[in-house]
Amino acid sequence: DIQMTQSPSSLSASVGDSVTITCRTSQRISTYLNWYHQKPGKAPKLLIFAASRLQTGVPLRFSGSGSGTDFTLTISSLQLEDSATYFCQQTYSAPYDFGLGTKLEIK
Amino acid sequence: EVQLVQSGAEVKKPGESLKVSCKASGYTFSNFWIAWVRQMPGKGLQWMGSVYPGDSETRYSPSFQGQVTFSVDKSINTTYLHKSGLEASDTAIYYCARLPFYGSGSRYEYWGQGTLVPVSS
Numbered sequence: 099d100i101q102m103t104q105s106p107s108s109l110s111a112s113v114g115d116s117v118t119i120t121c122r123t124s125q126r127i128s129t130y131l132n133w134y135h136q137k138p139g140k141a142p143k144l145l146i147f148a149a150s151r152l153q154t155g156v157p158l159r160f161s162g163s164g165s166g167t168d169f170t171l172t173i174s175s176l177q178l179e180d181s182a183t184y185f186c187q188q189t190y191s192a193p194y195d196f197g198l199g200t201k202l203e204i205k
Numbered sequence: 206e207v208q209l210v211q212s213g214a215e216v217k218k219p220g221e222s223l224k225v226s227c228k229a230s231g232y233t234f235s236n237f238w239i240a241w242v243r244q245m246p247g248k249g250l251q252w253m254g255s256v257y258p259g260d261s262e263t264r265y266s267p268s269f270q271g272q273v274t275f276s277v278d279k280s281i282n283t284t285y286l287h288k289s290g291l292e293a294s295d296t297a298i299y300y301c302a303r304l305p306f307y308g309s310g311s312r313y314e315y316w317g318q319g320t321l322v323p324v325s326s
Contacts, residue, residue, distance in 0.1 A: 099267075128309075130309050130310050132312045132313070134250075134313070136250075141300055141302075141316035141317065141318055141319055142242075142250065142300070142302075142313070142316060143316070144312055144313060144314055147310075147312040148310060148312075153312075153314070185249060185250055187250075187252075187313075189308075189309060189310055189311050189312065190309055191309070192252075192264060192266065193252050193266040193267060193268065194240075194252045194266075194311075195251070195252055196249055196250040196251070196252070197249065198249045199249045199250075
C-alpha cells in the first residue's frame with residue numbers, strides 16, 4: 099500500500115495570508131493526487147484533482163502542484179470560510195487512501 | 206443536479222447488522238462508480254471500496270475485504286453498504302461518493318451527507 103504523509107497536522111493563519119500544505123507519498127504516483135477539504139459536520143469537498151487541476155466552482159485562490167512523491171496545496175488570500183481540515187488522496191493504485199489531514203484555523 | 210442522499214443515523218448495539226443506503230439522482234445511475242468511505246470519530250478518511258451499479262462489480266480495500274459488502278438496487282438508483290457483527294470500533298460516519306470512473310486518476314466529485322452509526326451497548 100502507498101503511505102501518505104501530510105504536514106503540518108495543524109496550522110493557524112490570518113485572513114489574507116497564504117498557506118501551504120504538503121503531502122508526501124511512499125512511492126511515485128505521477129500526478130494522481132487529489133485534495134479535499136472538510137468542514138465540521140459536513141462531507142468532504144473536492145478542491146483539486148490530478149495534482150493541479152481546479153475542480154469546477156472552486157475559488158482560484160486554491161492551487162496545487164507536484165508530481166512523483168511530493169505535492170503541495172497552496173491557499174492564497176485566506177478567507178474565514180477556508181477554516182477546515184484538508185486531506186490529500188492518492189488515486190494511483192488501490193487502496194485509494196487519504197492523508198491524515200491538516201486542520202487549518204483562520205485567526 | 207447530481208445528488209447522493211444517504212439513510213439517516215442509526216444507533217446500533219454490538220453484534221447487530223448495519224445497512225446504509227445511498228440514493229442517487231440527477232444522472233444515469235448505472236454509469237458511474239460509487240465509493241464508500243469511513244470516518245471514525247475525530248479521525249481521517251478511509252477508502253472502504255467501490256461498486257459499479259451497471260453490473261454490481263465491486264472492489265474492496267484489503268482493510269475492509271470480508272468485513273463489508275456492497276450491493277445495488279438499480280430499480281431505485283440505490284447502493285448499499287452492509288456490515289454484520291458490529292463492534293464498538295465500527296462507530297463512524299459512513300459516506301458514499303460518486304466517481305467519474307474507477308482507477309488511476311479518479312476523484313470523488315459528489316458526496317452523500319454521511320450516515321452516523323454509533324455502536325454502543
